[in-house]
Amino acid sequence: MSALPRAHELGLISCHVCGQVCRDTQVEHAACPRCGSALHRRKPYSCARTWALLIAAFIFYIPANVLPIMRTVSLGDVDDNTILSGVIELWVKGSPDLAVIVFTASILVPMTKFLVIGTLLLSAHRGTSWARRQRAMLYRLVEFVGYWSMLDVFVVSLLTALVQFGFFSQVEPLPGVVYFGLTVVLTMLASMSFDPRLIWDCQDDDD
Amino acid sequence: MSTTPPAAIEYTQKAPTPALLICEHCDTVYRRRPLRRGDVARCARCHAVLERHQPISLNAMFALVVTVMVVFLQANVWPIITLALNGQQIHATLWAIIIMMWKEHSQLVAVLAAATLFFFPLCKMGILGWLLIFGRKGRRAPGFARLMVVLHYIGPWTMSEVFVLGVLVSIVKAHMYFDVSADAGVFAYAALAVLITVFAGIDVRQLWDKIPAGSA
Numbered sequence: 001m002s003a004l005p006r007a008h009e010l011g012l013i014s015c016h017v018c019g020q021v022c023r024d025t026q027v028e029h030a031a032c033p034r035c036g037s038a039l040h041r042r043k044p045y046s047c048a049r050t051w052a053l054l055i056a057a058f059i060f061y062i063p064a065n066v067l068p069i070m071r072t073v074s075l076g077d078v079d080d081n082t083i084l085s086g087v088i089e090l091w092v093k094g095s096p097d098l099a100v101i102v103f104t105a106s107i108l109v110p111m112t113k114f115l116v117i118g119t120l121l122l123s124a125h126r127g128t129s130w131a132r133r134q135r136a137m138l139y140r141l142v143e144f145v146g147y148w149s150m151l152d153v154f155v156v157s158l159l160t161a162l163v164q165f166g167f168f169s170q171v172e173p174l175p176g177v178v179y180f181g182l183t184v185v186l187t188m189l190a191s192m193s194f195d196p197r198l199i200w201d202c203q204d205d206d207d
Numbered sequence: 208m209s210t211t212p213p214a215a216i217e218y219t220q221k222a223p224t225p226a227l228l229i230c231e232h233c234d235t236v237y238r239r240r241p242l243r244r245g246d247v248a249r250c251a252r253c254h255a256v257l258e259r260h261q262p263i264s265l266n267a268m269f270a271l272v273v274t275v276m277v278v279f280l281q282a283n284v285w286p287i288i289t290l291a292l293n294g295q296q297i298h299a300t301l302w303a304i305i306i307m308m309w310k311e312h313s314q315l316v317a318v319l320a321a322a323t324l325f326f327f328p329l330c331k332m333g334i335l336g337w338l339l340i341f342g343r344k345g346r347r348a349p350g351f352a353r354l355m356v357v358l359h360y361i362g363p364w365t366m367s368e369v370f371v372l373g374v375l376v377s378i379v380k381a382h383m384y385f386d387v388s389a390d391a392g393v394f395a396y397a398a399l400a401v402l403i404t405v406f407a408g409i410d411v412r413q414l415w416d417k418i419p420a421g422s423a
Contacts, residue, residue: 004252007234014229017359019412021227021236034415035352074384086380094379102376136232136253150323150366154373155380157320160311161304162290162297162381169292169384173313181316188363200233200252 006200013039043195047121050194054117057186060179061110067176070156074169082176083107083152105151106180113187116142120194127202139196146191149184153177228257261413268409269339271402276332278398282367283325287374287392290385300392301325323366331365334358335411342418351418358411368400 007014013024015032022032022039030039043049068080081089083106091099116138123135156177163171228237228248232255242248242260250257263271286298301324309317334354341348348354374393381387 004235007229007236010236012227012229012236014231014234016231017356018415019229019231020415021229034420035356037356089383090376090380093383098376098379101372105372133253136255140232140255147363147366148369148372150319150369151373151376153316153319154324154366154370155376157304157308157313157316158288158299158373158377159381161299161307162288162377162387163385164297164307165292165295173308173311173316178313178315181319185319192363196232196253196255197234 008041013041015039016043042197042201043193046193046195046198047124050117050121050190053186053190053193054114054121057183057190058114060183060186061114064176064180064183067179068174069152069176069180070159071172071174072163072170073172080174083180086152102151102155105148109145109149110183110187113142113146113191117187117190117194120199124198124201129202132199135199136196139191139194139199142191146188147184149187150181153181153184230255230257259408259410261410263409265339265342265417269336269343271406272332272336272339275399275402275406276336278395278402279328279332282392282395282399285392285395286390287396288378288381288387289390290381290387292385298390323364324370327361328365328367330361331358338414338418342414345418347418347420355411355414362411365403367396368403371396371400 007021008024011024013022013030014020015022015035015037016039017037018032018035020032020034022030024030024041031037032039065083068082070081070086072079072081087099087103087106090096090102120135120139123130156171156173159171160173163169226239228239229235230237230250230253233250233253235250235252237248237250237257239258240248242258244260244262246260248257248259249255283301286300287304288299290297290299301320305317305321305325308314308320334357338348338351338354341351371393374389374396378387378389
């Protein structure tokens with residue numbers, strides 16, 4: 001046993017829901033004595049679920065970026081905006097600092113999530129001890145920033161509700177925004193179903 | 208009254224000492240130490256936060272929940288942004304936005320917005336309020352365990368603070384073409400965002416320890 005004992009070495013399980021420390025009785029369907037949730041040593045089917053959700057999210061991410069998310073009608077002029085063109089418009093006409101924020105939330109964060117969760121999954125498969133602490137930090141980062149990607153979905157919704165002047169001016173949501181919303185939800189589910197304990201699960205050269 | 212388990216589920220025993228703490232991120236076991244004000248216990252293996260000192264009493268927490276509820280009500284009643292063109296004015300409230308998205312064939316977005324901006328925050332505050340009303344008297348509310356589990360699952364799905372940033376971006380975007388002004392609702396939302404940040408430092412799980420079992 002190393003200086004920092006892990007739960008399974010001591011025959012313990014922590015409840016994933018309430019954090020209660022429980023004795024591992026090796027029973028098939030054990031439940032937490034405090035909150036009644038099912039007890040697992042690791043999140044069940046963590047890798048398979050995370051892969052499935054991540055791939056689904058990526059599939060939706062393509063139409064989310066290619067299809068326009070918002071239509072602006074102004075005096076008969078129709079202008080369709082994608083996520084990226086919205087950012088560019090904001091940069092050119094509005095305020096560059098907000099453009100940076102929207103770019104971060106809508107493009108940088110989802111891309112980072114795909115890369116980070118993909119890397120975490122691959123390295124968990126290989127059971128490598130490479131950069132464990134950094135990988136753990138990346139996971140916490142992804143969990144923390146994930147939901148900020150909803151920003152663009154809310155912006156489109158707000159503008160749609162605001163700009164309703166019929167022929168003069170109108171903003172309509174286009175399918176891209178629905179795909180984008182789905183992408184955000186799926187990446188959030190993916191990062192939740194990944195079990196960060198897997199990062200530490202191979203035994204060699206434990207620090 | 209705790210939740211009654213189905214017959215098939217076998218209960219494991221609680222660990223011998225409640226003084227143990229397991230890192231959620233890497234499964235390292237620690238002996239719990241009393242924390243002083245401002246202390247944060249971090250995992251020596253993965254650096255995740257194990258536990259923070261919780262300076263806020265149940266009473267203060269209840270006060271905070273009530274405050275959030277009042278502000279939340281304001282945020283939902285007042286219009287968030289007002290837009291004017293040719294003497295016409297359009298006020299957008301949260302529900303106007305949700306209904307408009309539904310009508311414009313983006314039902315999924317409408318559902319997402321309604322859930323993350325209205326129903327989940329409302330459930331969270333309602334449940335916390337309910338648990339704390341009883342908790343202040345040192346008792347566990349009816350359905351305590353089940354509600355604590357619900358709180359755990361809806362926690363990550365409340366997005367009011369993202370919405371505040373969304374309002375800001377929308378104002379700037381609409382300002383390119385129209386006369387827009389922020390309305391009372393946006394200030395309520397800003398206050399809500401600040402309160403939510405205060406709340407983020409509070410670990411709801413402490414209620415398990417602070418409200419002892421057996422008294423319900």
